[in-house]
Each structure stands twice: as structure tokens, then as C-alpha cells.
Amino acid sequence: MGMPYRIAVILDKARLERIKGTGLEGIVKDLYGGCLKVIELNVPDDIAQRILKEFPRARIDARGFIEETPVAFKRELFEVIVQLRSIGPEVFGELLKPERLSRVKEAAAKEDEYLPPPNIAYCG
């Protein structure tokens, strides 16, 4: 088995709220001096290759993380983590089940054309 890659799910306020009381709080990692909160998962090589194959624009970045996956994929990954209350390999087993995967891919296909902009004030 090759070197495991990693994937990170960023936690905004809403996601931090969702994991309260799930036991997942203890694995939240601070990034950049606590400016960002993330949950990191190890991804075995075979799973990483599968993700890269399913989502052709995904890539391994300079840090060894799988990035540029569709937003829908990361969203679903978070849902599975919360559902299973785990960051183990079983998360990917669930995430890559055909029914879930096809739902993610369907949503991802729409992302090429439109992503909803955040609701912030423009000050430029």
C-alpha cells in the first residue's frame, strides 16, 4: 500500500455547531493560528486513486491533500463524518457507495456552470 494521502473538511460556524456533542470536537484541528478549523482524514492510496478517477479535476496538492474536489463531494463527506461519527476508512466506504456517489456526481455536474456566491457586502 502506498503512502496515505489526506483530505480536509473545513468547518465554518454552521458545521462546528453540527458536530457539537458528537464526540468529533476532539479531532478538530486549528489551521493558521486558529483562523480555520478543519477535520483531517487519512485516505488510503487505493481510495485516493478512486476519488481522482471519479472526479477528474481533483488533484493531490503540494501538501499531499486531495483538493479541487467538487463542493458537493466535500459537503457529502462532512455529512458522512457526522453520520458515522468517525474519520476512519469506513467513511469512504459509505461515501463511495453507488447511490451516494451518483447523487454527488449529479450535484457536481451543475457546479461547472454555477456556484452560489456568498452573501457579503462589497466594499471595493
Next chain:
Amino acid sequence: MKNAAYLGDIEPCHGILVNAIIGAKRLGDFVDEAILEGHEAVNKYGYISPRRHMVTMTLWDMRYGNPLESLLHGIIRQNMGCTHHMFGRDHAAVGDYYDPYATQILWEKGIPSFGLPEPPYDVDKGLKIRPVNIKEFWYCPKCGEIAYSDTCGHADVAQRFSGSFIRGLIAEGIEPPPIIFRPEVYRIIVKWWRVYNYPFVNRRYLELKERELEVDLKPMVVSSRR
């Protein structure tokens, strides 16, 4: 950029000329308008004083030729009057076709297979512009600040930045912390996101830009006689 301008053994630079490459880019890059306005925001909001920072552009469809394309960049910027050219990791790169530091290798010691056994400024009739090769900036939790990889001794705990990670953050609609993006720069990205319904270059954006920027020319007739 602010720190990078004062690295190395060269004279501190008198000014930073940002010369943005505007034209077709790979899917997922930032759109031209956001690139230009984002750079302008850096001096408009005083992060680098406008006395030392100027934004310009070159119309050019990126070829992602890494070291080869860096020669073109060197020529353009030398002709604009620059004495030094900053080269980072993965300069004009896409994917992992080239070594991440291929451009820096070319400008440090040359690449004989490219016909340049010496750096471009050391060969006969070569360029005058000199490189400022930048390794990497990372966040060091021990230093508690952004640190330069060749200076900071905490590589084991360093938290590296990644363009892919930052693009993912933006795509999810999460405002990057100021340590990654100046808030004013992020707001400009969102401004153009609203215009194009997408924060990055996609096919529709490329088609639009092709219509706006491409000029049809009659085939050139070149005489073969001298």
C-alpha cells in the same frame, strides 16, 4: 509579496511592478478582472503603499510552459524596465509536467537541454533582468506568523499554503481568514463571482473572453525573397 520583495542578497527593491497575465487560463484559475482588481486593492487599501506598487497587465494566453514561458516573461518585464523578476514555485505551471522548481533551476544555473547552459542573464547576448527565486512561505505555529521556508527552522510543524486548498475554501463560500486573503481582495473576488455566477475560470467564461479578446486577422503574406 511584501516580504518576498526584501529577500535574498539583492538591494531592496524600489518598487514592485505587478504585470498580470490577462487572457485564456486553465479552468479553475481566478478570472482576469478579479486578478487585476485584487492586485490593485493591495495598494488601494495600503497593504503595500502605492508609492512602491504598480499594477499593469500583458495580454497573453497562458501556455503553462514553466521554464520556457519564464523566458518570455523575463523579456517582457525587462522591456518594461524591471531589474529583477520574482519566480515562485510552479511558475507558469499546470499539473506536475515540470519539476516545481524548473523555472528557478533555469534562472539559477541554466538548463543545457534548452540551449541555455548558463542562466539567461549569464549567456552571450542574454537578458539583463535577474531572478529573485522564492521558495515558500508557510504558517509556522511555533513562530506564530507567516515564515519563509529557508529561514524558519520549524518545517516539522509548518502549515503550508496551497492554491488548491484556498480555491476549495472559496468555492464552499467560506470567507478566507485575513492571513490568507485581505478582506478587500476577497470582496473583489465575490464581486466578479456575482457577475459571472462563478468564482473561477470556467468554459463559459473562456468562450466569453474569446469573443471579447480575440481579433481575427487576415492571413499574413510573407515574402520568401530577401
